[in-house]
Amino acid sequence: MASVELSGISKAFGDTSVLNGIDLSIRDGEFLTLVGPSGCGKSTLIRIIAGLEAQDQGSVALGGTPVDGLRPHERRVAMVFQSYALYPHMTVRENIGLPLVLSRLRLWERVPVLRLLSRRRRRIMPEVDQEVEATARQLHIEELLDRRPAQLSGGQRQRVALGRAMVRKPRAFLMDEPLSNLDAKLRVHMRSELAELHKRLGATFVYVTHDQVEAMTMSDRIAMMDAGRILQLGTPSELYERPANVKVASFIGSPAINFLPGRVVDGGAVELFGHLLPTTVDLPAGSPLGIGVRPEAISLTGPDPSPASFAVSATLLRKENLGPEFILHLAVGDARIPVVARIAAGPTLPEVDERVGLMISRTGCHLFGPDGNRIEARPVDSAPLRSVRAFPVGERVSQ
Amino acid sequence: MTGTLTATGKAGRRVKGGRQAFIEQLMGVGFAFPAFLLLAVITIAPLIALVVLSFTDYELGATDTAVVGLANYNKALADPVFRRALRNTFLYVALVLPGAVLLGLFVAVLVQSRTRTRWIYQVIYFLPVTSTLIAMATVWQALLHPRLGPVGATLRLLGVGEVAFLSEPSLVLPTLAVIGIWQLLGFNMVLFMAGLSAIPRDLYEAAEIDGCTGALDRFVTITLPLLGPTTMFVIVTTSITAFKVFDTVAVMTRGGPAGSSEVLLYTIYLEAFQYFHTAYGAALTVIFLLFVLVFSGAQAFVLERRVHYG
Numbered sequence: 001m002a003s004v005e006l007s008g009i010s011k012a013f014g015d016t017s018v019l020n021g022i023d024l025s026i027r028d029g030e031f032l033t034l035v036g037p038s039g040c041g042k043s044t045l046i047r048i049i050a051g052l053e054a055q056d057q058g059s060v061a062l063g064g065t066p067v068d069g070l071r072p073h074e075r076r077v078a079m080v081f082q083s084y085a086l087y088p089h090m091t092v093r094e095n096i097g098l099p100l101v102l103s104r105l106r107l108w109e110r111v112p113v114l115r116l117l118s119r120r121r122r123r124i125m126p127e128v129d130q131e132v133e134a135t136a137r138q139l140h141i142e143e144l145l146d147r148r149p150a151q152l153s154g155g156q157r158q159r160v161a162l163g164r165a166m167v168r169k170p171r172a173f174l175m176d177e178p179l180s181n182l183d184a185k186l187r188v189h190m191r192s193e194l195a196e197l198h199k200r201l202g203a204t205f206v207y208v209t210h211d212q213v214e215a216m217t218m219s220d221r222i223a224m225m226d227a228g229r230i231l232q233l234g235t236p237s238e239l240y241e242r243p244a245n246v247k248v249a250s251f252i253g254s255p256a257i258n259f260l261p262g263r264v265v266d267g268g269a270v271e272l273f274g275h276l277l278p279t280t281v282d283l284p285a286g287s288p289l290g291i292g293v294r295p296e297a298i299s300l301t302g303p304d305p306s307p308a309s310f311a312v313s314a315t316l317l318r319k320e321n322l323g324p325e326f327i328l329h330l331a332v333g334d335a336r337i338p339v340v341a342r343i344a345a346g347p348t349l350p351e352v353d354e355r356v357g358l359m360i361s362r363t364g365c366h367l368f369g370p371d372g373n374r375i376e377a378r379p380v381d382s383a384p385l386r387s388v389r390a391f392p393v394g395e396r397v398s399q
Numbered sequence: 400m401t402g403t404l405t406a407t408g409k410a411g412r413r414v415k416g417g418r419q420a421f422i423e424q425l426m427g428v429g430f431a432f433p434a435f436l437l438l439a440v441i442t443i444a445p446l447i448a449l450v451v452l453s454f455t456d457y458e459l460g461a462t463d464t465a466v467v468g469l470a471n472y473n474k475a476l477a478d479p480v481f482r483r484a485l486r487n488t489f490l491y492v493a494l495v496l497p498g499a500v501l502l503g504l505f506v507a508v509l510v511q512s513r514t515r516t517r518w519i520y521q522v523i524y525f526l527p528v529t530s531t532l533i534a535m536a537t538v539w540q541a542l543l544h545p546r547l548g549p550v551g552a553t554l555r556l557l558g559v560g561e562v563a564f565l566s567e568p569s570l571v572l573p574t575l576a577v578i579g580i581w582q583l584l585g586f587n588m589v590l591f592m593a594g595l596s597a598i599p600r601d602l603y604e605a606a607e608i609d610g611c612t613g614a615l616d617r618f619v620t621i622t623l624p625l626l627g628p629t630t631m632f633v634i635v636t637t638s639i640t641a642f643k644v645f646d647t648v649a650v651m652t653r654g655g656p657a658g659s660s661e662v663l664l665y666t667i668y669l670e671a672f673q674y675f676h677t678a679y680g681a682a683l684t685v686i687f688l689l690f691v692l693v694f695s696g697a698q699a700f701v702l703e704r705r706v707h708y709g
Contacts, residue, residue: 050608051608052604052607052608071607071612072604072607072608073607073608073609073610073611073612077608078608079604079605079608081601081604081605083599083601085599085601085602085604085605087602087605087606087620087621087624088625089624089625089627090624098606098609098620099609099610102609102610102611102616102620103610107613107615107616107619110619110620111619164605164609168609
């Protein structure tokens with residue numbers, strides 16, 4: 001097991017720059033997920049760690065030692081591919097055992113017929129078999145050892161690929177979208193199994209995915225990437241609760257965060273739907289702000305609005321029943337700004353086309369400046385609730 | 400036609416069961432008939448005629464013919480000329496098969512590793528396949544002429560002396576085999592390249608991470624086993640093609656010198672169309688077909704059963 005240190009990694013394919021100076025330090029035993037939309041460079045980055053791709057600039061260190069000049073197998077990392085990359089002509093036993101066979105036997109000792117001459121091989125193969133079987137037991141695939149990959153289901157292939165990675169006791173596990181080829185149900189199951197495996201092995205996992213749910217559910221820390229840069233590095237809660245950027249905010253969380261049009265008014269106060277948020281920012285009055293509101297930060301108004309929230313009027317367009325909760329699609333105000341809310345199921349849910357009041361929790365509002373970056377708002381201590389105007393919204397606010 | 404179909408349709412709806420099934424069968428036979436007719440006229444009928452002929456003593460132009468049973472086959476088995484032709488053919492196949500398959504694979508791997516210049520090599524290696532072998536045989540004859548050809552000149556320059564490639568009994572079959580390999584190489588290369596491009600790149604990367612280091616190691620561990628199905632196909636097609644060697648022999652050596660390059664098809668040709676022993680030629684052709692059948696059977700069996708990865 002080892003830490004992974006990336007410093008100043010840059011990579012371009014031709015004229016297209018894929019990675020721009022990535023600095024990332026992955027702790028020993030950590031489960032770190034690289035997440036981001038397609039083409040953000042996450043797969044290239046993991047391939048650079050593996051040594052399958054050479055970086056143009058920067059350095060990769062494993063366990064404190066630079067490995068830049070080393071071939072992939074010399075780095076002693078294991079990789080699980082999206083396609084599993086199992087060898088179709090080998091049985092599961094041979095697939096899992098190959099890394100051991102390759103490192104312990106010479107080329108001629110692996111050539112058919114010729115290998116029968118090797119006495120060393122006869123000594124080594126039982127050891128390899130033992131280790132393969134021990135690994136297979138850990139993954140509960142002992143009974144599959146003599147099958148070929150074509151005879152396995154997707155989930156079983158996935159386990160074999162994991163087994164092949166585990167058997168050589170690598171310094172780090174690199175996983176490139178390993179669950180993407182599985183069906184939804186199996187993916188949920190494998191997610192918890194992977195997390196459990198990580199805990200049991202205590203190994204360093206670097207995991208690439210475009211699925212924010214996978215990133216949120218398994219990782220110790222997430223590095224959210226976009227356009228060859230790391231936008232934010234932090235724990236799942238940090239990324240969810242304090243997204244550093246509009247892109248992070250909209251990528252993490254499902255249903256996606258709502259972006260509402262806010263504005264800076266006099267004195268740096270922030271106005272949304274005619275209400276002032278209990279914060280001030282260092283921006284000139286009149287600057288537009290993006291205000292991110294998570295669907296669960298929105299609730300339907302009761303008869304008595306809470307002082308920590310404010311209410312706006314909206315029309316219900318559509319509701320999706322998820323069982324314990326409903327996803328409500330609403331149009332806010334006369335400007336009919338689309339908003340998605342997540343409301344616990346209950347008997348008092350409005351009907352479609354009904355006009356409802358929405359409460360937005362003031363602390364659930366994330367502010368983003370015109371450049372898309374988070375604006376750290378200064379809370380105004382014990383600010384009295386100031387309602388600029390109640391209804392209708394969308395007009396110019398005057399204090 | 401349309402009218403008939405509509406009528407059938409109506410009848411089918413009125414009368415269920417037996418009659419409808421009968422009409423459907425009739426239609427099925429009707430659709431298959433043209434193809435069957437073609438097959439019967441072009442392949443099956445001549446084949447039957449061939450087998451029937453092989454049991455007679457018919458000679459081209461003869462006025463009366465008698466059935467002689469297996470006499471032609473007995474004659475063939477005892478015929479030293481036929482046995483020599485059979486031996487020569489197998490020797491030729493034994494020389495061409497490994498050469499054309501191994502070289503084809505070697506060239507395919509080399510050409511596949513090119514990116515921008517790949518198509519140039521593909522065209523060059525494929526040229527012999529597209530050219531007429533009879534014309535090319537003449538060119539080879541000129542090239543290999545002991546005194547006038549450039550090959551002879553080169554050998555003289557190297558001090559080897561004069562080598563009579565086509566008139567030295569021990570050299571003539573290997574020489575023809577080299578030409579056979581030259582002709583088959585491009586085709587085999589294209590087949591192997593198709594097989595190579597079907598191997599996922601992921602596998603090579605996984606192997607690299609697993610510790611497959613050198614090019615040879617990669618080739619032995621991944622490429623060769625995954626080319627199994629392609630290789631089987633190439634081996635079978637190459638054996639059949641080599642077994643059918645005729646053009647080069649007919650144009651360049653006429654079976655000579657002293658029958659040392661007389662191959663099966665050339666013997667059949669001589670017996671049937673030069674000596675007009677039609678019935679004997681037919682018997683030899685049946686034997687020839689049996690060999691081809693074995694090769695094709697091997698292809699069907701091996702390709703369907705083994706070396707198949709899902």
